[in-house]
Amino acid sequence: MRLEDMKHEFPQMPDEIRAMVEKEVAWLCRYSSVK
């Protein structure tokens, strides 16, 4: 095992968090006052 391979050994992002990120980004892109 090499440390360079550790990305594959780490926990993967759970689907619930991925869905939250996508929802949050969509919301902020649409409604935030930032241009």
Added chain:
Amino acid sequence: MKKEQLGQLILASEDTMYRVAKTLLRSDADCADAIQEAIVKAFSGLYTLRRDSYAKTWLVRIVINECYTIMRKEKRVVSIEDYVPEEEAESARDYSDLYEAVSRLPKEQRLSVALYYMEGYSVKEIAELMETSESAVKSRLARARARLKQELTEVTV
């Protein structure tokens, strides 16, 4: 950078954001809180981003700050090795030996290891992200490698 570009950057960086959070925080609920708060702060603080080329590093820095905020709030600044998981489901998860070994490193070492080996940042970039010197990062990486080598005898460093 426009907010739509920031949105694209966040979506393209979501795995990095999670790995960085998961390096510092054990609980997925805490990781989700840190990432969510980081996203909100990135949008509201977009005007502070000086160069688009620095955007991902800037975003990761925000995630790290949010993780530290959660650790302070929950008085977990005492490194993860002293942390007893509160959620049974979390403690029951079957993590790899490498993740468990990295989790037992002091927080500065494990963050340096994660940023260097998983995210591909240079020593110089990590020093900027962690607001420390390059020699401190090199030292943390060396100590982390030595400790991981001791714990995981099959690791090639």
